Amino acid sequence: xxxxxxxxxxxxxxxxxxxxxxxxxxxxxxxxxxxxxxxxxxxxxxxxxxxxxxxxxxxxxxxxxxxxxxxxxxxxxxxxxxxxxxxxxxxxxxxxxxxxxxxxxxxxxxxxxxxxxxxxxxxxxxxxxxxxxxxxx
Ligand code: FES
Numbered sequence: 001x002x003x004x005x006x007x008x009x010x011x012x013x014x015x016x017x018x019x020x021x022x023x024x025x026x027x028x029x030x031x032x033x034x035x036x037x038x039x040x041x042x043x044x045x046x047x048x049x050x051x052x053x054x055x056x057x058x059x060x061x062x063x064x065x066x067x068x069x070x071x072x073x074x075x076x077x078x079x080x081x082x083x084x085x086x087x088x089x090x091x092x093x094x095x096x097x098x099x100x101x102x103x104x105x106x107x108x109x110x111x112x113x114x115x116x117x118x119x120x121x122x123x124x125x126x127x128x129x130x131x132x133x134x135x136x137x
Contacts, residue, residue, distance in 0.1 A: 033082060033122075034059075034081065034082060035121075035122035036059035036060070036078060037137070038058050038059065038060045038076075038124050038135050038136060038137055039134075039135070039136045040057055040135055041132050041133060041134050042055070042132075042133040042135070044132070044133055048062065048064040048074070048133075049064075050064065051064055051065065051066060052064065052090075052092035054090040056079050056087070057135075059079055059080065060077070060078060060079060061076070061077060061078075061079040061087075061090060061097070062074060062075070062076045062126075062133075062135060063075050063076075063108065065095070069128050069131060070128060071126040071127060071128055074126050074133065075108045075109065075123065076124040076125075076126055076135045077097065077108075077109070077121040077122060077123050077124065078110075078121050078122045078124075081099040081101065081117055082104075082112075082118070082120070082121060083101075083102060083115075083116050083117035084101065084102070086099055086102075088100075088104075088106065088121070091105075096108065096113065097121070104116060106120070109123050110122065110123045122137065123137070124136060124137035125137050
């Protein structure tokens with residue numbers, strides 16, 4: 001078989017295989033946002049009472065970073081990793097968020113510090129009135 005004929009018979013299947021591969025790769029690279037809209041309250045007299053504690057509600061993970069019932073003492077970000085949607089965890093010793101599936105890490109404000117995730121977590125607005133925290137965004 002001539003070289004040109006041989007390559008001609010390969011090109012269509014090879015191109016089809018590449019198209020399949022590129023489709024799979026682009027799905028993995030684009031990931032999922034996982035961001036939700038939120039509007040809920042938390043009673044700070046019973047929840048998030050200790051520094052480093054966290055809770056998940058309505059697709060949002062809320063963490064107490066410091067003492068005091070002021071917004072700067074907390075953070076609230078989407079719980080779904082922006083890579084493939086796995087629920088992230090708060091890592092108190094590192095003061096960051098860690099995804100258990102592929103190891104992406106995020107700052108407490110949601111910025112990516114280690115991939116494969118490439119998109120920041122959505123951060124929500126926190127307001128506090130007395131012992132009632134409201135999370136919106
Ligand atoms: S799902 Fe892959 S790093 Fe989170």
